[in-house]
Amino acid sequence: MSVELPFQISIPDSKLDLLRQKLALTEFPDELENTGWNYAKLNQDLPQFTKDIDVNGFETLNIHYVHQKSSLANAIPLLFVHGWPGSFIEVRKILPLLVQSSPQFPAFHVVALSLPGFGFSEGAHKPGFAPEQYAEVAHNLMLSLGYHEYVTQGGDWGYLITRIIAHKYGGKHSKAWHTNFPLATPLNFSVNPILFLQHLFTPYTAAEKAGIERSKRFEKEGQGYFHEQSTKPQTLGYSLADSPVGLLAWIYEKLATWTDSYPWTDDEVLTWVTIFYFSRAGPAASIRIYYEFIHSANGSQPSSFEPTIPLGVSHFPEELRITPRKFVHSVGNLVFQVEHSTGGHFAAYECPDELVDDLREMFGKQGPAFGVVPGKNGYEQRIRANL
Amino acid sequence: MSSYKIDIPPTALSTLKSRLENAVFPDELEDSGWAYGAPLADIKRLVARWRDGFDWRHEEQKLNAELPQFTRDIEVDGFGTLNIHYVHKKSERGLGIPLLFVHGWPGSFLESRKIVPLLTAGSGDARLPVFDVVALSLPGFGFSEGPKKTGFSFTQYAEVSHKLMLALGYTEYVTQGGDWGASITKEIARRYGGEHSKAWHINLILAGPPATQDPSSYTAIEKDGLARFQEYKRSGNGYYRIQATKPQTLGYSLADSPVGLLAWIYEKLVIWTDAYPWTDDEVLTWVSIYWFSRAGPAASLRIYYEVEHAGQEVGSTNFHIPTIPLGFSHFPKELGRIPKSWYHLVGNVVFEVEHDSGGHFAAHEKPELLVGDLQKMFGKSGPAFGVVLGRNGYDG
Numbered sequence: 001m002s003v004e005l006p007f008q009i010s011i012p013d014s015k016l017d018l019l020r021q022k023l024a025l026t027e028f029p030d031e032l033e034n035t036g037w038n039y040a041k042l043n044q045d046l047p048q049f050t051k052d053i054d055v056n057g058f059e060t061l062n063i064h065y066v067h068q069k070s071s072l073a074n075a076i077p078l079l080f081v082h083g084w085p086g087s088f089i090e091v092r093k094i095l096p097l098l099v100q101s102s103p104q105f106p107a108f109h110v111v112a113l114s115l116p117g118f119g120f121s122e123g124a125h126k127p128g129f130a131p132e133q134y135a136e137v138a139h140n141l142m143l144s145l146g147y148h149e150y151v152t153q154g155g156d157w158g159y160l161i162t163r164i165i166a167h168k169y170g171g172k173h174s175k176a177w178h179t180n181f182p183l184a185t186p187l188n189f190s191v192n193p194i195l196f197l198q199h200l201f202t203p204y205t206a207a208e209k210a211g212i213e214r215s216k217r218f219e220k221e222g223q224g225y226f227h228e229q230s231t232k233p234q235t236l237g238y239s240l241a242d243s244p245v246g247l248l249a250w251i252y253e254k255l256a257t258w259t260d261s262y263p264w265t266d267d268e269v270l271t272w273v274t275i276f277y278f279s280r281a282g283p284a285a286s287i288r289i290y291y292e293f294i295h296s297a298n299g300s301q302p303s304s305f306e307p308t309i310p311l312g313v314s315h316f317p318e319e320l321r322i323t324p325r326k327f328v329h330s331v332g333n334l335v336f337q338v339e340h341s342t343g344g345h346f347a348a349y350e351c352p353d354e355l356v357d358d359l360r361e362m363f364g365k366q367g368p369a370f371g372v373v374p375g376k377n378g379y380e381q382r383i384r385a386n387l
Numbered sequence: 388m389s390s391y392k393i394d395i396p397p398t399a400l401s402t403l404k405s406r407l408e409n410a411v412f413p414d415e416l417e418d419s420g421w422a423y424g425a426p427l428a429d430i431k432r433l434v435a436r437w438r439d440g441f442d443w444r445h446e447e448q449k450l451n452a453e454l455p456q457f458t459r460d461i462e463v464d465g466f467g468t469l470n471i472h473y474v475h476k477k478s479e480r481g482l483g484i485p486l487l488f489v490h491g492w493p494g495s496f497l498e499s500r501k502i503v504p505l506l507t508a509g510s511g512d513a514r515l516p517v518f519d520v521v522a523l524s525l526p527g528f529g530f531s532e533g534p535k536k537t538g539f540s541f542t543q544y545a546e547v548s549h550k551l552m553l554a555l556g557y558t559e560y561v562t563q564g565g566d567w568g569a570s571i572t573k574e575i576a577r578r579y580g581g582e583h584s585k586a587w588h589i590n591l592i593l594a595g596p597p598a599t600q601d602p603s604s605y606t607a608i609e610k611d612g613l614a615r616f617q618e619y620k621r622s623g624n625g626y627y628r629i630q631a632t633k634p635q636t637l638g639y640s641l642a643d644s645p646v647g648l649l650a651w652i653y654e655k656l657v658i659w660t661d662a663y664p665w666t667d668d669e670v671l672t673w674v675s676i677y678w679f680s681r682a683g684p685a686a687s688l689r690i691y692y693e694v695e696h697a698g699q700e701v702g703s704t705n706f707h708i709p710t711i712p713l714g715f716s717h718f719p720k721e722l723g724r725i726p727k728s729w730y731h732l733v734g735n736v737v738f739e740v741e742h743d744s745g746g747h748f749a750a751h752e753k754p755e756l757l758v759g760d761l762q763k764m765f766g767k768s769g770p771a772f773g774v775v776l777g778r779n780g781y782d783g
Contacts (some may be wrong), residue, residue: 022409026643127416127423224629231625234415235424235654239640239647241413246640246647254635284413291423336735 002052002144007064007120008037009048011278019277022096026245040296042271045092046112048260050120053140053293055133058267062279063141064120065113068093069248072101076363076378077147079138080112083181084286085251086346087119087275088112093352098359105360106370106378111150113141115157116281117288123281124288130296131157134289135164139173149373150175153359155347157289166332168306177332178312178362180347180355183317184327192330199326207315207339211322218320222257225250229290237284240276247283258345260318310369312336314355318344335368336361341366388554388776391472392454395679398444403645403678407438410646425654429657433653433748434465434646436667437675453500454522458530461550463543465536471551472530472681473523474499479509481782483519484765484775485557486643487575492687493652494748495529495676498565499554501754506761509595515762516772516780521560525550525567526682527689533682534689540697544576544690547550549583559583559775563761565590565688565749576709576734583716585774587734588714588761593734595725608741609726616723623658623722630691638685641677648684649674659747661720712771714738714764716757722745737770 046066064158066088069075078098082090091112098108115134117123124133138161142150152174154162159181166177189196199293204212228236239246255264276283293299311332315322317340328334338358343351362369363378371377412434417425454474461471474496477483486506488499499522505511506518526547527533534543548571552560562584564572569589576587595693605613629637641648652674656665677684713734717724719742730736740760745753765780773779 018409018411022406022411025406025409050389057510071401091782125414125417127419221632221739224625224632227628228625231622232424232654234413234419234427235626235650237424238430241646242411242646243640243644245643249636249639253633282413381687 001294004051006283007048007050008043011039015278022155022244042092046088046095048088050119051141051144053137055129055136055140058124058126058129058133061116061122061124061137063113063116063137064088065111065141066095067111068099069109070099070101070107070379072107072378074376074378074381075099075101075107075109076373076376077142077150078108078359079142079147079150079152079162080108080110080348081138081152081154081158081161082111082112082115082118083154083158084118084289085254085276086156086158087270087272088114089272089275090346090348092349094348094356097352097356100378103380105153106363106365107148108359111142111145111147112360113138115289118279118281119275120280124335128292129288129297130292131160132168132296132298132376135168139165139169141305142173144197149175149376151175151363151372152177153315153348153367154179154354156345159183160293163305163332164308166309166311167305170307170309171186171301172304174309176310176312176363176369177307178314178336180316181345182313182315182323182328182331183321184323193331195326199324202326206326207317208322208324211317211319212324214318215321222320225254226290229287230294231291233284233291236287237282240283240287243289244277247277250274251276255346258318258320260273260316260342260344260367262344262346262350268329286292305361307332309333310335310372312358312369313338314347314358316343316345316347317341320345388457388459391458391530392451393456395443395447398538399679404438406645407434410434410438412646421496421658425476425650425657429653430646430650433649433667436530437645437649441668441671443675445677446668450497450500454496454503456530459551459554459558461554462548463534463539463550466534466539466543469526469534469547470532471523471526471547471629472496473551474503475519475521475523475555476503477506477519478507478517478780479757481517481780482778483507483517483696483779484778485552485555485560486518486520486761487552487560487562487572488520488522488750489548489562489568489571490522490525490528491568492528492690493655493677494566494568495673496524497529497673497676498522498748498750500751502750502758505758507753513764513781516765516767518761518765518780519557519778521552521555521557523548525564525571525690527686528680529676532679533686538693538697539689540693541570541574542578544571545578549575549579552583559585559778560776561585561771562587563589563750563757566747569593570694573709573734576711577707577761580709580711584711586714586765586771587709588716588738588764590716590718590757591721591747592715592725592730592733595729597729597732601728605726609724612724613726619722626655627691630688631695632692634692635684636687638683638688641684641688645674645678648678652677656748659720659722660752661718661744661746663746663748663752674762679762708732709734711735712737712774714743714760714771716740716760718742718745718747718749720754722747
């Protein structure tokens with residue numbers, strides 16, 4: 001049983017001095033002088049820990065995670081999985097809402113890990129650490145925290161990782177999953193004949209049409225980072241490790257273009273980016289997931305994952321790829337679907353209220369996933385009077 | 388026109404050294420070799436040498452001694468005047484055939500270094516033709532100014548090159564190009580071919596596929612060449628995809644981190660060559676030209692974006708095919724090759740040579756072979772002999 005240690009973000013002065021020196025050499029230091037290194041607020045808002053987690057066939061990795069229990073004992077255990085260029089910070093706004101207890105909606109116990117190679121988690125040291133391994137880490141973390149049955153929420157890589165969790169550990173451990181990034185491959189008559197026909201005869205909504213255009217633009221103009229990261233992450237990694245300016249630009253571009261006019265403050269951006277700059281494994285480690293995915297069996301051909309546990313989807317209009325509604329049924333056992341009129345890729349950060357409302361609805365008393373975790377339905381247990 | 392000596396200011400050298408001293412390296416996965424990109428041991432070693440030991444001043448002096456350089460303002464329609472840096476060496480005997488050498492990315496005028504003496508040599512075999520060589524720094528590369536506005540694509544690169552030749556008094560000339568140089572010289576052949584450009588030679592031939600193909604007719608070499616292109620698209624063109632869509636985003640890294648720039652370029656120097664025995668100083672000289680470039684390293688990436696967005700993708704067959712004589716040298720470790728049955732999409736191939744060694748940077752890796760090919764193509768018994776009126780590469 002591995003030991004949980006409390007964790008506070010604390011960057012050594014030597015690293016801060018080196019960053020200052022580098023920034024002093026840039027051509028536009030003024031914009032970067034006030035980099036928000038004040039992690040005290042993050043440490044206050046997010047109770048963090050580290051723990052060693054074993055991974056089958058790989059090494060033991062020390063994993064950093066946020067963990068906050070609701071005051072309600074039988075809150076639903078929820079695992080939140082971020083993506084790239086995200087981090088555990090994406091749980092920041094939804095956390096206080098999710099753990100709230102109320103007769104009106106379910107409460108959750110929340111676990112948000114730093115994926116291996118991100119934030120303050122160790123990164124893998126050997127090749128081949130693919131999304132299946134990330135899923136195993138997340139699942140083993142939940143087990144080690146005593147959450148043998150849980151639900152998940154994820155976007156970006158979090159979508160794929162929680163899909164793998166739903167497939168491999170679904171039923172017995174993962175009981176339902178929710179995503180804001182339902183990537184579906186185009187329907188195939190031989191695979192989903194009914195869905196294919198339904199899709200054929202259902203006209204696209206205006207939102208879907210706009211979304212398809214957006215997806216095409218993304219494919220044409222927005223995937224350069226994906227191609228480089230999935231083929232030569234080490235080559236790119238030298239730039240991201242050595243240049244805070246380069247790292248900032250690389251990530252900021254996504255923060256701006258992948259969101260729905262989110263009013264980033266400079267300090268918000270810089271806090272987000274410095275988590276990468278000061279990450280335990282270094283920024284170059286975070287992009288290896290792209291390479292490992294493409295080179296894994298499930299990355300190089302249509303995936304074999306077929307999860308059957310209940311799936312909930314929230315659609316945000318400025319997401320990178322818009323999945324037409326009928327396609328979403330091929331992602332999993334769709335029981336819940338909500339369409340929003342604003343919001344983008346980083347839903348938990350941009351639209352925390354909406355995302356939490358969706359989870360509360362999906363898992364709430366009238367919801368399709370109510371009570372999926374036996375004994376932990378997120379509501380106050382009524383003490384039955386013995387009549 | 389003024390003569391030019393590379394003379395990087397001392398502050399630039401000391402800033403570089405400071406950055407190298409502050410270098411922060413990523414880790415690396417165990418036993419990963421080249422699979423994920425440039426290996427850490429190589430980059431660390433090169434950075435250490437660049438920081439202490441590599442003598443830029445010495446390299447600079449050698450370059451200045453070997454390559455007579457100049458700058459000249461060239462007017463470009465819609466883009467104003469650009470100050471262009473170029474090498475210009477006349478043949479040491481006879482009437483040299485004016486030859487414009489056009490580099491690509493991540494190349495530079497430096498790629499002409501080894502072929503210039505061979506092409507211009509007076510002491511060589513008198514049966515072989517000699518050349519006057521012009522090797523420009525493309526706008527945004529080396530010591531040429533870069534364009535300040537968007538839209539500077541093949542048309543403009545060709546225009547600059549052509550106008551440079553005219554300004555040097557070469558109303559008729561021939562061209563040699565690889566990488567972007569192959570596409571740019573194709574554009575020159577299209578726009579100025581016949582009247583000005585008389586023949587062109589390339590070492591990267593990209594076009595097609597044609598509307599109808601018969602893959603069963605392809606030879607083993609042709610199949611292999613196409614397979615190499617497929618592999619390049621599958622695993623080797625990430626750089627292209629980012630440079631063609633978000634060059635500015637990447638540019639911050641390359642401008643700010645000499646380590647990042649070194650890795651970005653070094654990876655290509657190794658994987659695109661045929662086991663070329665790079666010395667560390669050779670690599671560092673090459674990369675320093677990017678680091679110290681007049682427009683900065685970010686500017687050099689923009690050609691990818693501009694070409695992609697002008698609808699003039701490399702290999703595009705939408706345009707008039709040039710008719711002037713085309714020569715082609717195959718080096719086996721080039722990024723790929725197209726079948727002979729597609730050549731009509733590129734041009735009028737009159738000369739073709741197969742080599743059994745060499746890669747993408749032919750002029751640097753195999754200067755004797757490349758020069759030999761040009762001498763054959765333009766020599767007395769060659770298919771392009773005498774294309775330039777009055778300057779056939781021989782005496783009188």
